[in-house]
Amino acid sequence: MPQGKPAGVPCVQLDADLRCRLFGQPQRPAFCASLRPQPDMCGSSRQDALMRLTWLERQTRP
Template structure:
């Protein structure tokens, strides 16, 4: 995605198995490979992690109009 991945848009590299198709390859964006999981971000379970991601996406979604 040469122009970046807008919030709420599925990454073209995300496979049907929910795995990154370019994981470990040099073409994987630095923002992805450099991301270090943290307890604040992941929380204790999947629901907490998704709630955090949903909040981030809402806060970074470009305004329309």
């Protein structure tokens, strides 16, 4: 995604199981490889994480 990943648009590198096709490979973007999930980003459960990520997507939507 040379123009960046817009908010609300899945990354083209996600496979059918929502796993990154580039994980562990040098082609994976440096930003993705440097991301270190933190409790204030992910919360304490999957549902909490999805709520926080949805909020972030809305806040960064063009």
